Amino acid sequence: MPKERDDLLRGTLDMLVLKTLAGEPRHGYGIVSRIQQVSGDVLQVEEGSLYPALHRMERRGWIRSSWGLSDSNRRAKYYELTDAGRKQLAASKEAWTRVSGAIGKVLRARAVGA
Amino acid sequence: MRPASLFEGLGVFRAAPDARSVDDVDGEIREELELHLALRTEANIAAGMDPDAARRDAEARFGDVEKIRRSCRRVQLGERIMLQRAKTALLGVLVIAVGFLAVDSYLMRRETTASMVRMSSxxxxxxWALRGEEPPAFEARGLVTLPELFASRQPREVVIRVGDQLKIQDFNNVGLDITERVARDGMVLVPDVGWVPVAGLTRAEVEKTLSEAYAPFYASPPDVKVKVVE
Incomplete structure (x- = not known):
């Protein structure tokens, strides 16, 4: 079921982006770098796919953008979390915790008769 | 920094409509994607790659730039593009409808004119059949006016002579439509008026004489026409 897999991945990417922006506003490259750094390079986001996701989340009102200057003094588009985005992040975390906990229970369960 | 929408916190309403032009949106997308590639390239160089390899790696990690640019554009301008297409389609339909009506109106007018010409003809x-005469050889017989219609081809200067057979008609009043021969004494007999001298006069003079002679008998001024038929 490719559609469901896409939705799952997109939902996960949205959650990771929202969480990364919860601390401070970042531009796209900063978001990718932060996710890779925090995950110890385990989570490799396809870098280009981040931008349609960012624009989509902005349209949904979860994040908002503004142009500023980067550390290297270049014009860069910064994203920050909105109140709606914080609520969405909280809902996503709760759902993720519930699902991952359930998966953990299944994986830890002993086989019947073993 | 753009201010938050009043309803943003509810998570239901979208942000206010984008006031940027399409060119501005396209430019911002290109600038944002290019910055990412430049920053990744710089990071690669800082990590020890040579510039060409650093750029190639940045592009490989990024994916298909053009495809991603189009995806971003769809997200940002999707509603506007759809609205624009709808407007274009509507305009096309209107142009076709107006064109159809114009052609239909033109054809109807042309057909009506042709019908009127046929009817007039x-x-x-x-x-002319009722008058027992040959119709005039007008170039456009269907478009003749009433005076032309009743005009005789015979020259008005023709002089009436003894023995001529005259056709006498009054086109303003029904009742006078006779054919009489000019008697030996140069006179012709017409109803109500009696004998009238006509020999030696032109057609125009006889017509004027008879019109005046018939004036007391009709409410409308007579318009007598005379033609030598034999």
Whole structure:
């Protein structure tokens, strides 16, 4: 079921982006770098796919953008979390915790008769 | 920094409509994607790659730039593009409808004119047939006016002579439509008026004489026409 897999991945990417922006506003490259750094390079986001996701989340009102200057003094588009985005992040975390906990229970369960 | 929408916190309403032009949106997308590639390239160089390899790696990690640019554009301008297409389609339909009505109106007008010409021509033929004369050889017989219709081809300067057979008609009043021969004494007999001298006069003079002679008998001024038929 490719559609469901896409939705799952997109939902996960949205959650990771929202969480990364919860601390401070970042531009796209900063978001990718932060996710890779925090995950110890385990989570490799396809870098280009981040931008349609960012624009989509902005349209949904979860994040908002503004142009500023980067550390290297270049014009860069910064994203920050909105109140709606914080609520969405909280809902996503709760759902993720519930699902991952359930998966953990299944994986830890002993086989019947073993 | 853009201010938050009043309803943003509810998570239901979208942000206010984008006031940027399409060119501005396209430019911002290109600038944002290019910055990412430049920053990744710089990071690669800082990590020890040579510049060409650093750029190639940045592009490989990024994916298909053009495809991603189009995806971003769809997200940002999707509603506007759809609205624009709807407007274009509506305009096309209107242009076709107006064109159709214009052509239909033109064809209808042309057909009506042709019908009127045919009707006028038929009336012309009937009139001349009733008068027992050949119709005039007008270039556009269907478009003759009423005075032309009743005009005789015979020159008005023709002089009436003894023995001529005259056709006398009054086109303003029904009742006078006779054919009489000019008597030896140069006179012709017409109803109500009696004998009238006509020999030696032109057609125009006889017509004027008879019109004046008949004036007391009709409410409308007579318009007598005379033609030598034999």
């Amino acid at each position: 038929a009336m012309n033929e009937m009139t």
